[in-house]
Amino acid sequence: MDFTRRKVLKTTLAASAAVAMPHVWLPKSGEAWGATLKKGEPIKVGLLFSLTGALAVPEEDSTLVLQYAFEEINKNGGVNGVPVEPVIVDAKSDFNVYTEKAKELILREKVIALFGCYTSASRKAILPTVMQRNHLLYYPTCYEGAECTQNTICTGPLANQHSKDLIPFMVEKFGKKVFFVGSNYVWPKESNKNAKIWLEQAGGELLGEEYIPLGSSEFGPVLNKIRDTKPNFIFSTVVGASDIAFHKQFKQEGFKVDSMPIASLTTGEIETRAMGAEFGAGHFLSAPYFQTLDNPTNHKFVEGFLKSKYGKNGVTHYNMEETYLSAYVFKYGLEKTTAAVGIENVTPRAIRDHSGGLKVEDAVSPEGLVWIDENNFNTWLKPKIGQCQADGTFQVLKSAEKNVAPDPYSIYPNLGTCTKDGLKAPDGKIRTNVI
Numbered sequence: 001m002d003f004t005r006r007k008v009l010k011t012t013l014a015a016s017a018a019v020a021m022p023h024v025w026l027p028k029s030g031e032a033w034g035a036t037l038k039k040g041e042p043i044k045v046g047l048l049f050s051l052t053g054a055l056a057v058p059e060e061d062s063t064l065v066l067q068y069a070f071e072e073i074n075k076n077g078g079v080n081g082v083p084v085e086p087v088i089v090d091a092k093s094d095f096n097v098y099t100e101k102a103k104e105l106i107l108r109e110k111v112i113a114l115f116g117c118y119t120s121a122s123r124k125a126i127l128p129t130v131m132q133r134n135h136l137l138y139y140p141t142c143y144e145g146a147e148c149t150q151n152t153i154c155t156g157p158l159a160n161q162h163s164k165d166l167i168p169f170m171v172e173k174f175g176k177k178v179f180f181v182g183s184n185y186v187w188p189k190e191s192n193k194n195a196k197i198w199l200e201q202a203g204g205e206l207l208g209e210e211y212i213p214l215g216s217s218e219f220g221p222v223l224n225k226i227r228d229t230k231p232n233f234i235f236s237t238v239v240g241a242s243d244i245a246f247h248k249q250f251k252q253e254g255f256k257v258d259s260m261p262i263a264s265l266t267t268g269e270i271e272t273r274a275m276g277a278e279f280g281a282g283h284f285l286s287a288p289y290f291q292t293l294d295n296p297t298n299h300k301f302v303e304g305f306l307k308s309k310y311g312k313n314g315v316t317h318y319n320m321e322e323t324y325l326s327a328y329v330f331k332y333g334l335e336k337t338t339a340a341v342g343i344e345n346v347t348p349r350a351i352r353d354h355s356g357g358l359k360v361e362d363a364v365s366p367e368g369l370v371w372i373d374e375n376n377f378n379t380w381l382k383p384k385i386g387q388c389q390a391d392g393t394f395q396v397l398k399s400a401e402k403n404v405a406p407d408p409y410s411i412y413p414n415l416g417t418c419t420k421d422g423l424k425a426p427d428g429k430i431r432t433n434v435i
Helices: 056-075 095-108 120-132 163-174 186-201 220-229 240-252 269-275 296-307 318-341 348-353
Strands: 043-049 084-090 113-116 137-139 152-154 177-183 205-212 233-237 262-264 284-287 370-372 384-388 394-399 417-419 422-424
Touching: 043 056, 043 095, 056 084, 056 240, 056 269, 056 296, 056 318, 084 095, 095 113, 095 120, 113 120, 113 318, 120 137, 120 186, 137 318, 152 318, 163 177, 163 186, 163 233, 163 262, 163 284, 163 384, 163 394, 177 186, 177 220, 177 240, 186 205, 186 233, 205 220, 220 240, 233 240, 240 262, 240 269, 318 348
Parallel strands: 043 084, 043 113, 113 137, 137 152, 177 205, 177 233, 233 262, 262 284
Antiparallel strands: 284 384, 384 394, 417 422
């Protein structure tokens, strides 16, 4: 396989810097490698998220909502009458642990699919393992694109499905001068490459661009630069615990949300609840889902989840809902694959190959109808823009009328088009597993 890799972030999270290189599990002589499905046995899937450390705020909810979703699926007959059995691990917000646990889930636990990761850095850390084993990763949050693998299904938005709308919206509403602040890894930097293009097209002006180490809570120097440059708004790709610290210090340093709001791709209901609604009120988020969406399916989802034993954190939010959708994409994909090839021939790659075009209908999807692209295996979504209210909920101010096609190479058309078989260059050559 042709592994084309960007430089993966070399520094570990501050919250787990002291963690030593973990022992990598390998099968003993005679032990089987990889996943199989057997009649009468539960369908094992791996849940690879951080329950501790700097990324636990969004990722714990991903683990909780997947347990809720699979319990819901099992109560309704499972997949072809067979229950799904989640195998839960804690990646501890450490990239080495993500890699170790991915190998254990695939090789020792023999899960048929992985659901995992919040940051692109952790995703890129485990993808070589996923691709080497020809396995399957459901990646359920927003990411930067410029990636074309044959072993992933993504249910979150790409840059052309959030910042492409958010940047011109903010320029029109607040002014042309912008300051970028992000966490220091691949997703914020690549997202900002996209945002710069949208900003230029909107006639905006970039006053500064700063990146903070993952897990860092020190924003004094950055806020001083923002105070000096006086932007009309801030575009944020800060994640996890750092995101909470950034919003708190913004208010504590005397900045006014009505004259210089933060427009984010990550600060949703769960982050607002963690920081306190007074620190989130007035700021903006672009996402396909908000807890306040007014439709019967979302009302049922919100009420059911929050009343369940998994709703302990008290809110639903975009990342959680995208993760919920991934469970149903898996269910439908496995059902389709089993019907096509028989249970004895189901493999992780076969599930992926039979998932193109799958729909999650209005009756199941809290955000409304979505579907998996037949070529790049990302999701057709309706971008939305919301503003945080005094109670921590979001008022939806703008929503796309139609589902928007995912375009992982929206600002790199010269590199080619992502197809189900690989990245097809303008000269017709195809490269597989481009990350």
